[in-house]
Amino acid sequence: MTRARVLVGVVALAVVAGVAGAQGSYPTRPITLVVPFPPGGVADLTARPVAAALEKVLKIPVGVVNKTGAAGAVGMQYVATSRPDGYTLLLALSSISIIPEADKIFGRPPAFTVEQFAPIALVSADPTVLVVRAESPWKTAREFIEDAQKRPGQMSYSSSGVYGTLHMAMALLEHGASVKLRHVPYAGAGPALTAILGGHVDALASGPAVVLPHLKAGKLRALAGWGDTRVAALPDVPTFKELGYPEAEFYIWAGVFAGKGTPEPILTRLRDAMRQVVNDPDFKGAMDKLETPIVFKQGDDFQRFFDADARRLAAGVRRVGRIETK
Amino acid sequence: MAETVHNLLLGFSVALSPPVLLYAFVGCVVGTIVGVLPGVGPLAGISLLLPATFGLDATKAIVMLAGIYYGAMYGGSTTSILMRIPGEAASVMTCIDGYAMARKGRAGAALAIAAVGSYVAGTVSVVALMFLAPPLASFALRFGPPEYFALLILGLLVLAYMSSGSMVKALAMATLGLLLGMIGIDQMTGYFRFAYGVVELGDGIGVVPVAVGLFGLSEILATAGQETPPAVIKPTLRELLPSRQEWKESIWPIGRGTVLGFLIGIIPGSAHIISSFVSYAVERRLSRRPEEFGHGAVAGVAGPESANNSATSGAFVPMLALGVPSGPIPAVMLAAMMVHGVSPGPLLIKQQPELFWGFIASMYVGNVVLLILNLPLVGVFVNLLRVPYPLLYPGILVFCILGVYAVNSSVVDVWIMLVMGLVGYLLRKLDFEPAPIVLGVILAPMIEMALRQSLAMSDGHYAIFLTRPIATTLLTVGVLLVLLSLKSLVTRGLDWRARIAMAEKGEEL
Numbered sequence: 074m075t076r077a078r079v080l081v082g083v084v085a086l087a088v089v090a091g092v093a094g095a096q097g098s099y100p101t102r103p104i105t106l107v108v109p110f111p112p113g114g115v116a117d118l119t120a121r122p123v124a125a126a127l128e129k130v131l132k133i134p135v136g137v138v139n140k141t142g143a144a145g146a147v148g149m150q151y152v153a154t155s156r157p158d159g160y161t162l163l164l165a166l167s168s169i170s171i172i173p174e175a176d177k178i179f180g181r182p183p184a185f186t187v188e189q190f191a192p193i194a195l196v197s198a199d200p201t202v203l204v205v206r207a208e209s210p211w212k213t214a215r216e217f218i219e220d221a222q223k224r225p226g227q228m229s230y231s232s233s234g235v236y237g238t239l240h241m242a243m244a245l246l247e248h249g250a251s252v253k254l255r256h257v258p259y260a261g262a263g264p265a266l267t268a269i270l271g272g273h274v275d276a277l278a279s280g281p282a283v284v285l286p287h288l289k290a291g292k293l294r295a296l297a298g299w300g301d302t303r304v305a306a307l308p309d310v311p312t313f314k315e316l317g318y319p320e321a322e323f324y325i326w327a328g329v330f331a332g333k334g335t336p337e338p339i340l341t342r343l344r345d346a347m348r349q350v351v352n353d354p355d356f357k358g359a360m361d362k363l364e365t366p367i368v369f370k371q372g373d374d375f376q377r378f379f380d381a382d383a384r385r386l387a388a389g390v391r392r393v394g395r396i397e398t399k
Numbered sequence: 400m401a402e403t404v405h406n407l408l409l410g411f412s413v414a415l416s417p418p419v420l421l422y423a424f425v426g427c428v429v430g431t432i433v434g435v436l437p438g439v440g441p442l443a444g445i446s447l448l449l450p451a452t453f454g455l456d457a458t459k460a461i462v463m464l465a466g467i468y469y470g471a472m473y474g475g476s477t478t479s480i481l482m483r484i485p486g487e488a489a490s491v492m493t494c495i496d497g498y499a500m501a502r503k504g505r506a507g508a509a510l511a512i513a514a515v516g517s518y519v520a521g522t523v524s525v526v527a528l529m530f531l532a533p534p535l536a537s538f539a540l541r542f543g544p545p546e547y548f549a550l551l552i553l554g555l556l557v558l559a560y561m562s563s564g565s566m567v568k569a570l571a572m573a574t575l576g577l578l579l580g581m582i583g584i585d586q587m588t589g590y591f592r593f594a595y596g597v598v599e600l601g602d603g604i605g606v607v608p609v610a611v612g613l614f615g616l617s618e619i620l621a622t623a624g625q626e627t628p629p630a631v632i633k634p635t636l637r638e639l640l641p642s643r644q645e646w647k648e649s650i651w652p653i654g655r656g657t658v659l660g661f662l663i664g665i666i667p668g669s670a671h672i673i674s675s676f677v678s679y680a681v682e683r684r685l686s687r688r689p690e691e692f693g694h695g696a697v698a699g700v701a702g703p704e705s706a707n708n709s710a711t712s713g714a715f716v717p718m719l720a721l722g723v724p725s726g727p728i729p730a731v732m733l734a735a736m737m738v739h740g741v742s743p744g745p746l747l748i749k750q751q752p753e754l755f756w757g758f759i760a761s762m763y764v765g766n767v768v769l770l771i772l773n774l775p776l777v778g779v780f781v782n783l784l785r786v787p788y789p790l791l792y793p794g795i796l797v798f799c800i801l802g803v804y805a806v807n808s809s810v811v812d813v814w815i816m817l818v819m820g821l822v823g824y825l826l827r828k829l830d831f832e833p834a835p836i837v838l839g840v841i842l843a844p845m846i847e848m849a850l851r852q853s854l855a856m857s858d859g860h861y862a863i864f865l866t867r868p869i870a871t872t873l874l875t876v877g878v879l880l881v882l883l884s885l886k887s888l889v890t891r892g893l894d895w896r897a898r899i900a901m902a903e904k905g906e907e908l
Contacts, residue, residue, distance in 0.1 A: 112446040113734030121450055121738075137450065141807060143584060143601030150598055175589055184598050229856060235589040257544070257855045258587060260848065263724030263733075267667050270723055273543035273856065282737070286722055286744025362740035396588040 099159055099339045103134040106162045106329075109148025111141045114262075115280065115365075119196060119327045120164040122359035126350040131342075144234065146172050146184040153185035157332035159339035163190065166327055167238050170383035174390040175236045190330040191340055192379055194347035195370040197360065198326035200300025201242040201278040202310060204293045206269060214297035214316055217276070221252035229255035231265040231274040235396060239265060242278035242299055242323040244389045246313065249320030269293070280325050281306055282364040299323040305366060322385065326368070328375065344371055403529065410756030414764050419462055422455065423761045426463035427768045430470015431776075437478055437611050437795075438802025438816075440487030441471035441711075445731050447805070457739035458754050462761040464732050469521055469711045469762070473769045476513040476704050477780055481506055482795055484615030488606045488672050489707035491837050492679040494614045496692060496699030503695050507639030507781050512649050512697060513704040514773040520657040520705035521766035524712035527661055528719070529759055536720035539665040544852035545863050547668060549873035551846045554673045554838075556880050557680040569835050572826070576839015579604050583844070587851045599811035606672070608803050608816035609840050613833035615799055616820025619792045621827055628788055639778055641697075649701035652682050656705030663706075664713020667725035669845060671710035675703035676838055693832075712762065719755060721745050 106124045110116040117139060124135040140148035145168050152163040169187065176183040203214060211217040221228050232240035235258050247254055257274050259265040262283065269277040270292060277284075281304045287293040288307070295310045299321055303312055313321035329347060331340060350356055351369045360367050370378050413419055433444030444467050452460035475486035480497035493513065500509040542550070555573075582593045583603025594600040622629060641649070656678045663674040682702040683692045692699050717725035722744035724730035733743045741751055748755045783791070803816045823833050857863035864870050 111731075112449045113731035117449075118734060118738060121453060138808070139446070141602075142809070143598050146601065147598050147809075179590060181591065182596070226858065235587060255855065255858060257852050259852070260586060261730070263727075263730040264668070267540065267717075267723050267725055268543065270721065271540035271543055271667070286742040286746065289742075290745040292745060359738070363737055364742075 099342050100131055100133045102160065103136060104131070104160050104162060106135055106137050106164055107148050107152050108137055108139050108164050109141060109145035109151075110139065110166070112139055115325065116164055116166050116327060118363055119360075119365070122356045123164065123196060123329065123350060125359075126353040126356040127346055129353065129355075130346045130349045143184070144168065144172065144237065150184040152330070152332060153189035155332055157191075157334035157336075159331055159335050159343060161332065162193070162343075163330040164196075164327060165190075165330055167241070167323075167325060167382065167386065169330070170379075170386045171236050171238075171241060171390055174387045178390065178395055187383060189333050191333050191335055192375050193329045193331055193340065193343050193371075194351075195326060195328040195368060195375045195378060196347075196351065197365050198324040198368040198378075199280050199282070199365055200298045200304060200312075200322075200324050201239065202281050202284065202298045202304060202307065203246070203276060203278055203296045204269065204284050204288070205276050205296060206272060207291055207294050209275065209294070211296065212294075214311065214313065217296055218250045218252060218318075221250075221254060225253040226255055228276065229257055229274040230276040230278070231268040232256060232258050232278070233262040233265050234258050234260060236390060236393070238323075238325050239278050240393075241386055241389045242321075243276075244393050245299070245323055245385065246278070246318065246321040248389070248392055249313065249318040278323075285364060306364060324382065326378075326382070328379070347371065406752065406756045407529070407760060409752060410758075410760030411763075413458060413753050413757030414462070414760035419459055419757060419761065420764065422459040422463040423466050423765050424768055426466020427470040427473075427765050427772060429463075430467040430472075431474035431769070431772060433467060434471035434474020434486045434490075435477050436802045437484045437486055437615060437799045438607050439805055440475075440489075440607060441468045442727050442731070443806040444471055445728060449731060449735060452735055453738055457736055457741045457751075458757050460735050460739060461732060461754065461758055462765075464735055465715070465758065465762060466765050468728055469708060469765060470769060472708045472711050473514065473517045473773055475707070476517070476700075477510065477776075478615075480509045480513065480700070481780060481783060482615065483618040484795065484799065485607075485610045488610060488837070488841065489675045489710075490704075491610050491614070491834060492675045492703040493700055495679075495834060496694075496696045498618075499693065499695035500697070500700065501784070504638055505645075505695065506784060507777055508641040508645050508697075509700050510777040510780060511639070511774065512641050512645065512701050514770060514777065516649065516653040516656065516701045516705040517708040517773075518766050518770040519653050520660060520709035521712065521769070522763060523657050524661045524664075524709035525759060525762045525766070527709075528712045528716055528762075532716050532720040535665055536717045536723075539667060539717050539725070540721065540723065541869060542666045542668075543867075544849045544856060545867050545870040546873065547666070547670070548846065548849035548853055549864065549870040549877070550663075550666065550670060551673075551842055551849060553873055553877045553880075554670075554677060555842055555846070556877055557673075557677050557838075568831050572831055572833065573835040573839045576836035577843040578839075579609070579836070580840045580843020581847075586844075586848050587855070597811060599807075599809055603844060604815055604840060605806070605812055606837065606841050607806060608812045609819050610837050611799050611803055612816040612819025613823035613826075613836060615795070616816065617823025617827055617833070619796060620820060620824040622788060622792065624824075639781060645697045648697045652678075652698040652702035653705045655681060655685075656702040657709045660706030660709035661713040664710030665716040665725075666713075667717055667723065669726055671707075671714055671726065672841055673838070674706040674710040678702040678706035718743070719747065719758070722747055 106120055108116050108120045120137050124137045128135040140151050152161055155161040173183045173186050205211050230243050259268055265277055268274050284293055288295055295307055298304050298310055298312045300312050351367055433439050445464050475490035476493045478484040478486045479490040479493040480501050483494045483498040485491045485494050497509045584601045585592055591601055659678050660674040664671045682698040683689045714726050717723040718729035724733050736743045800813055803812050853863050
């Protein structure tokens with residue numbers, strides 16, 4: 074008796090779900106948010122609260138899957154080639170615009186292109202800051218740049234890897250300030266930070282959150298930021314724009330994307346949901362703990378930001394060109 | 400001193416509070432499982448379980464993650480000894496003599512020595528961590544690319560002591576390993592090398608699939624190929640415990656492994672993986688009967704197992720003292736702290752004494768928990784050997800594939816493992832040893848990166864290796880080692896290696 078009733082219930086539910094699905098009432102099954110980087114990185118730490126809040130809004134499970142490899146190319150390619158039905162989403166960083174450009178430079182078939190994604194929302198955009206060791210001779214960004222102009226190719230910086238975000242930030246500064254620095258790439262932002270703390274390089278462009286404790290402890294000094302405005306946590310640190318180097322503009326940003334070809338109603342639903350996500354108190358609390366300010370952009374606004382950023386980065390990658398080592 | 404004791408008491412008050420103790424225990428159990436599962440190493444385990452800690456407070460999260468890390472180091476030896484499957488990269492060396500001991504019916508002894516060695520190493524290195532962290536951390540940071548390069552070159556020289564048979568064969572295998580290590584993105588230029596359009600190969604050939612394939616799969620294939628199935632080992636209770644002689648032979652290797660592992664562990668980067676390789680080589684070099692290595696030498700289990708455990712504590716030194724993400728695992732743990740709003744940095748000890756000292760104290764507790772957990776399990780695990788091969792081996796195969804796949808959710812990794820299993824089978828038939836291949840795969844990307852970073856730092860001048868004291872010292876030691884081995888060649892004519900080779904020839908004839 075009861076079993077029959079349950080069975081009827083299940084069938085009814087299935088029918089309702091099926092009809093609802095046909096009517097386009099997305100979502101009807103769990104959503105996967107692909108993070109193309111390992112757990113514990115910026116992308117992963119942003120994705121977890123996004124997924125949790127999205128789950129609350131859409132009332133359907135949203136799972137984070139770390140699909141890592143080849144500096145993010147594996148995971149991004151995976152989403153680019155998945156079925157564009159709104160059930161496989163991507164949380165990407167600036168590198169989404171860098172990797173296809175780097176592929177072009179090497180003349181290899183691109184793992185994916187920017188055109189394969191439909192932007193849903195920008196979640197955060199943190200400008201990098203230029204840091205040097207506290208005992209180094211440069212007290213201001215101007216001193217640093219003037220010294221670098223005097224000694225081209227002598228001063229060094231570490232980065233998260235060639236064509237990585239931290240490399241691109243420095244490449245844009247090098248071009249904007251007409252200086253030549255020595256690049257020592259490391260495998261990730263962590264080792265790059267370790268390198269400057271150990272005194273093996275002179276400078277580093279870094280996201281503000283990871284260097285804040287070292288700034289507070291007096292081990293490092295921040296000279297300038299790459300943002301349009303100053304970093305909230307570092308009100309005394311000027312921007313390169315203020316200093317007269319407007320080309321040095323760079324953000325480590327995180328955004329949510331779907332595959333190109335996802336039906337418009339689903340994209341609209343996701344964009345609405347993301348608007349609620351960024352206002353969710355738990356989400357705000359999580360981002361606060363990471364000391365990452367929420368920067369929310371959608372629609373044309375996000376597209377403009379994304380395009381401008383992609384243009385800057387593409388120019389940056391082309392200027393760096395193919396790297397020949399000695 | 401008094402202050403340290405006071406702080407430690409504070410730490411124990413945190414670590415022994417029931418909720419924290421519970422999470423330390425859970426971490427240790429999960430870590431043991433992660434270690435036992437072939438393929439899933441501590442980094443994969445911590446990464447997979449990181450999200451599960453987001454709901455906890457910072458202290459519990461860190462205590463649990465650390466428990467997974469050193470628990471995995473305990474557990475890693477189990478499958479190496481019983482089935483010749485390295486649970487993670489650091490237990491590759493244990494496969495050699497540990498498995499040989501198991502074939503002789505000494506599996507229980509090998510497991511017990513591995514557990515006790517791990518306990519001693521874990522506990523002693525936490526003491527070292529507590530007292531020496533601040534000064535050692537600053538020293539560790541002085542290891543830049545040139546120093547790292549010099550250290551790795553020393554590690555490469557260690558190869559010479561790893562094989563028991565022909566030196567030419569060992570070097571050939573090492574070369575193969577180094578060549579395999581060249582696959583993947585060129586870290587200095589972004590160029591894809593030998594990837595043939597497979598994006599997954601961009602990250603290179605993983606150590607884990609290679610090790611599991613070469614050791615575990617090849618063993619399974621070789622057993623299946625025998626005309627008569629090997630006798631099932633039925634250990635009796637008395638054989639579970641190490642004999643007095645075996646204890647005696649383990650004491651010094653455990654001590655040396657502990658010191659060596661800790662020192663290698665504090666160096667930022669992934670050098671801690673080589674601690675067990677270096678320890679094995681040192682033990683063989685110091686042994687009075689080096690010919691026993693590879694055929695079930697107790698020291699070949701005791702040394703490396705202790706080394707990989709104390710390297711774990713060593714890796715925490717720069718992380719705790721300076722808040723530096725000194726390696727992949729500390730980086731994940733720092734991220735866990737950031738999620739909880741704790742900013743890891745040089746001020747961590749002052750600002751978060753409960754977290755810091757609670758963590759230290761929980762490592763003492765965790766090591767005791769692991770010993771209590773692992774010693775009785777020896778009896779359970781050894782009984783796995785009673786399972787008939789037709790049932791045991793397919794089961795192992797399934798776990799190998801699952802484990803290797805789980806790390807990156809990558810089918811390419813599974814293929815690498817399967818191919819390496821075939822390669823391992825062929826090499827076995829031709830009497831080549833696989834360990835140098837694994838070391839080559841580990842070392843090649845690290846040596847290349849360190850060398851090219853050094854040259855980027857110096858704008859292409861090799862003099863950088865001679866102007867930095869630590870790097871110069873390490874390289875000098877390397878040169879001396881080479882000269883020493885040449886000397887024995889000249890004066891004694893035949894060393895033990897040649898004697899073994901002769902003996903083996905004699906057997907074949």
